[in-house]
Amino acid sequence: xxxxxxxxxxxxxxxxxxxxxxxxxxAIVAVVAGTVxxxxxxxxxxFAGEALGxxxxxxxxxxxxxxxxxxxxxxxxxxxxxxVMEMIGIQRPRGRDVATGVVLGAGLGLAAxxxxxxxxxxxxxxxxxxxxxxxxxxxxxxxxxxVVAFSVIVLSLTVVLFRPLLLCSVSPELxxxxxxxxxxxxxxxxxxxxxxxxxxxxxxxxxxSTALLVGPAATALRLTRxxxxxxxxxxLIGVGSIWLGILMAYDSYDWPPLGHGWPxxxxxxxxxxxxxxxxxxxxxxxxTSPTAATxxxxxxxxxxxx
Amino acid sequence: MSAGSPESAGRILEVxxxxxxxxGRDVLRDVSFAIEPxxxxxxxxxxxxxxxxxxxxxxxxQAPRGGSxxxxxxxxxxxxxxxxxxxxxxxxxxxxxxRTRDLVGLGIDAHRYGVALPSRARRARIDEMLExxxxxxxxxxxxxxxxxxxxxxxxxxxALIARPRLLLLDxxxxxxxxxxxxxxxxxxxxxxxxxxxxxxxxxxxMNPLLGVMDRVVYLAAGRAVSGAVEEVVRTGVLSELxxxxxxxxxxxxxxxxxxxxxxxxxxxGDPTHTHTQVEIIS
Numbered sequence: 248x249x250x251x252x253x254x255x256x257x258x259x260x261x262x263x264x265x266x267x268x269x270x271x272x273x274a275i276v277a278v279v280a281g282t283v284x285x286x287x288x289x290x291x292x293x294f295a296g297e298a299l300g301x302x303x304x305x306x307x308x309x310x311x312x313x314x315x316x317x318x319x320x321x322x323x324x325x326x327x328x329x330x331v332m333e334m335i336g337i338q339r340p341r342g343r344d345v346a347t348g349v350v351l352g353a354g355l356g357l358a359a360x361x362x363x364x365x366x367x368x369x370x371x372x373x374x375x376x377x378x379x380x381x382x383x384x385x386x387x388x389x390x391x392x393x394v395v396a397f398s399v400i401v402l403s404l405t406v407v408l409f410r411p412l413l414l415c416s417v418s419p420e421l422x423x424x425x426x427x428x429x430x431x432x433x434x435x436x437x438x439x440x441x442x443x444x445x446x447x448x449x450x451x452x453x454x455x456s457t458a459l460l461v462g463p464a465a466t467a468l469r470l471t472r473x474x475x476x477x478x479x480x481x482x483l484i485g486v487g488s489i490w491l492g493i494l495m496a497y498d499s500y501d502w503p504p505l506g507h508g509w510p511x512x513x514x515x516x517x518x519x520x521x522x523x524x525x526x527x528x529x530x531x532x533x534x535t536s537p538t539a540a541t542x543x544x545x546x547x548x549x550x551x552x553x
Numbered sequence: 554m555s556a557g558s559p560e561s562a563g564r565i566l567e568v569x570x571x572x573x574x575x576x577g578r579d580v581l582r583d584v585s586f587a588i589e590p591x592x593x594x595x596x597x598x599x600x601x602x603x604x605x606x607x608x609x610x611x612x613x614x615q616a617p618r619g620g621s622x623x624x625x626x627x628x629x630x631x632x633x634x635x636x637x638x639x640x641x642x643x644x645x646x647x648x649x650x651x652r653t654r655d656l657v658g659l660g661i662d663a664h665r666y667g668v669a670l671p672s673r674a675r676r677a678r679i680d681e682m683l684e685x686x687x688x689x690x691x692x693x694x695x696x697x698x699x700x701x702x703x704x705x706x707x708x709x710x711x712a713l714i715a716r717p718r719l720l721l722l723d724x725x726x727x728x729x730x731x732x733x734x735x736x737x738x739x740x741x742x743x744x745x746x747x748x749x750x751x752x753x754x755x756x757x758x759m760n761p762l763l764g765v766m767d768r769v770v771y772l773a774a775g776r777a778v779s780g781a782v783e784e785v786v787r788t789g790v791l792s793e794l795x796x797x798x799x800x801x802x803x804x805x806x807x808x809x810x811x812x813x814x815x816x817x818x819x820x821x822g823d824p825t826h827t828h829t830q831v832e833i834i835s
Contacts (some may be wrong), residue, residue, distance in 0.1 A: 285650065288646075288648075289646065289649045289650070289651075291646070313789065344715060406667060406668055407667060408666065408667045409666075409667065409668045410659060410663045410664075410665055410666070410667070410668070410669060411663060411665075411666065413651070413655075413659060413663070414659050414663040416649075417643055417645055417649075417651065417656065417659075417696075418640055418643035418644075418645075419642070420640040421638065421640050421708075421711075423612075423614055423645065424612050424614065424636075424638035424640070425632060425638075425663055425664050426631040426632020426633075426664055427663065427664050431678060444716075454683060467650070468648045468649070468650055469648065471650050471654055472650055472651075472652050472694070473650055473651070473652055474651060475593050475668075476650070477650035507768050516650070
């Protein structure tokens, strides 16, 4: 029994402060990403989330160059990019893709220059890898207060906007008719998205940040039917993937090449992907209670239902 | 209602000489009509006649160039709890985690910040409203998965749960099959008579509404005539509204409004036009 446990949890796993910090930050960030991600998926803004993550590369590399915490860089650039997208029309579906693409191109061009300067002047080639693909084990305990502060901001904003945002996501017309300031709510949500993406980029890298944002949310949508439960499920799936990914990465120090762990992000993203596929498997019919019976009847009449 | 003049007393909606210009084009010109509590009014006009613009003016989302709108005797305002609104359709992914009861619940308090706490009273109110629109059977299904007719009923429940006195519906029958359309019209008629809620429903085809409409507001070329169906839907009245001759034909209890004269377009030489000598407008 103990040898089986030792095979799963390599010696020193629970005692490692790196593991503890990575697991703490990862769990907080997964909850934030899952909460915001459910709305991202409902609103069809996955591409905006992806772009805000990618463009964080610019902020992260600038932060490396001037030696401030990378999370500040990710957040500053993501918020600025979100503001630009908002101003040039991200709220309109047709303007959205074009605006996002243009901002993204400009940002990544700048990132190329900054990473080049970084490599030339500081000779730190690892920076690129850390920014783009993430490295939770390099997170220091000093960054935990900032992660918590950003997370509290995002979660508060989402809770405050919850009802108007939900109705805006269903029908902007309906929301406007109720006197809801649709554009303001959308802008508030975009701000929450930008900070959530910055947190995800800080944990698993800019390019993979969308996976943490959208993956658990998309999986949760397949499993649940109400917004509250979808958020809870997305957060759980995110936290589970992060923790399991950290464990596997820790164990991988014993895999070839010996003494070098595999990237945590690889495991996390793979686990999220597997969860998404599993959630898509056809489910067995629910047991029959009176209400469930009517539902299965309707199911049989409507073959197009997923 | 305290500020209402004697004339407007008892009227839930009073539209007085409303004109709207959009992008330099006159969309509505001097449109006037009034609705009393419990009345079922059809807002009839072809696409582009200005029906949606008129709704936006009543909802306070579009400022008119001239004229006034009174709701229960008060000037119109945004977020008027006396008005319920049902948009034509909405885009919601079939996977979106929003059940019928969630959307109806949003009708109570979607304009408030924060999260709605579940309570027995809240649940009972939602259940009661689901019952009223005959939606109990799909209360826990995802809204994105429902049929067009079911979605219309959910949207009606969403609007009614805030207890409005006037319900605006933008082309609710446009995407429905005949049977679902009949069900929605029957439901609305019941709401109007039983709960004394005034209904203003827009449609490009008046026929599904003929049996239940108390009054009609007919929109064409930005202008409107209103009154009882028999008064308004007549060759003389509609010809004057359109500014050219139209015929009102009654065929097996259905009404057709037909424009154009035989032979008018017969010599255009364009083969696709030889059969468009008449145009069925409505």
